[in-house]
Amino acid sequence: MKIIRWNSLTVALAIMSLITLAFLVAGSAQTEVKYVDAASYYKDAKCLVCHGPKAEKKFDTTKTDEEMLEIVMKGKKAEKPPNMPSYEAKGLTPDQAKAMIEYMKSLK
Numbered sequence: 245m246k247i248i249r250w251n252s253l254t255v256a257l258a259i260m261s262l263i264t265l266a267f268l269v270a271g272s273a274q275t276e277v278k279y280v281d282a283a284s285y286y287k288d289a290k291c292l293v294c295h296g297p298k299a300e301k302k303f304d305t306t307k308t309d310e311e312m313l314e315i316v317m318k319g320k321k322a323e324k325p326p327n328m329p330s331y332e333a334k335g336l337t338p339d340q341a342k343a344m345i346e347y348m349k350s351l352k
Contacts, residue, residue: 279340282347289334291344294326299348302328309345316341 279285286292295303303321307315317338319330331341 275326279336279343282340282343283323285336285344286347287339291348294328297351303348303352305352309342312345313338313341316344330336 280288286295295301304312315328317330317332317336319333320328322328336344
């Protein structure tokens with residue numbers, strides 16, 4: 245009788261541990277990139293992946309600052325993926341977005 249209880253307790257603890265682990269992993273995957281400065285945000289927010297180390301790709305400097313700000317804040321659907329995500333939804337403020345645009349211009 246005691247063996248059955250120990251087995252049941254062991255199984256229950258294992259299941260609870262797995263559920264707790266699943267919640268911890270899911271929570272860490274949803275964390276947002278925090279804005280520290282434009283240079284570190286450029287790298288940490290994965291801007292570097294699409295735009296390149298010198299902002300040489302998919303960065304149209306012929307657009308006005310207002311147009312670029314709108315794209316950064318609201319996102320833009322590209323002719324082919326990947327699309328530019330909305331960084332307003334990720335917590336970036338307009339002033340921070342302006343700093344990011346200036347930083348990207350300085351890389352060129």
